[in-house]
Amino acid sequence: SQQGEEDPQALSIQEGENATMNCSYKTSINNLQWYRQNSGRGLVHLILIRSNEREKHSGRLRVTLDTSKKSSSLLITASRAADTASYFCATDAKETSGSRLTFGEGTQLTVNP
Amino acid sequence: ETGVTQTPRHLVMGMTNKKSLKCEQHLGHNAMYWYKQSAKKPLELMFVYSLEERVENNSVPSRFSPECPNSSHLFLHLHTLQPEDSALYLCASSQSPGQAGSNQPQHFGDGTRLSIL
Numbered sequence: 152s153q154q155g156e157e158d159p160q161a162l163s164i165q166e167g168e169n170a171t172m173n174c175s176y177k178t179s180i181n182n183l184q185w186y187r188q189n190s191g192r193g194l195v196h197l198i199l200i201r202s203n204e205r206e207k208h209s210g211r212l213r214v215t216l217d218t219s220k221k222s223s224s225l226l227i228t229a230s231r232a233a234d235t236a237s238y239f240c241a242t243d244a245k246e247t248s249g250s251r252l253t254f255g256e257g258t259q260l261t262v263n264p
Numbered sequence: 265e266t267g268v269t270q271t272p273r274h275l276v277m278g279m280t281n282k283k284s285l286k287c288e289q290h291l292g293h294n295a296m297y298w299y300k301q302s303a304k305k306p307l308e309l310m311f312v313y314s315l316e317e318r319v320e321n322n323s324v325p326s327r328f329s330p331e332c333p334n335s336s337h338l339f340l341h342l343h344t345l346q347p348e349d350s351a352l353y354l355c356a357s358s359q360s361p362g363q364a365g366s367n368q369p370q371h372f373g374d375g376t377r378l379s380i381l
Binding site for chain 2: 181192195201253255
């Protein structure tokens, strides 16, 4: 099955609430990356966490990585309507040579004003 | 301003037509990618070029033909496509993996929405 599976598939919250999305993967990784995609647009890189890191912050974003459980989470705090988008995790697998990331199916986040 | 520009943004073509998608990056990257994004499916990697050499061809049908004339430009030539090829085609660029083999963040264009009649 897919390397990089997000959970939940869809999430709807009110503005000001926190949103948590999870990603599970199957193989050893060099790093894990999170991306956002607004409707009709390309993906935008949000944050990269290396396999030897456990937590990383960027503004209202907090990413955790648990390599023993092969999982990562993305937390968006104090959400805004503008955060409405699809969020994807992408894994850089150690076993894969060359330039490739493997993307999950994404979580559709809706933030209601 | 994404630094990666794709044209056209929308394309409608018949199954017997020949067309090309264009991608241009202004970020000084040396790797470029084509992805296919279909509804309710993960992003599918089609082709990877690193230092202008094709390093990955992910079992893509021959009706899709990539071309990378230099590190800033990438094309996807299309001919005799099928209805199931209707999708959003995304181009991305990045720095090639470093010595440690770690893949760097990718920068995406806004895609070409392709519809096959």
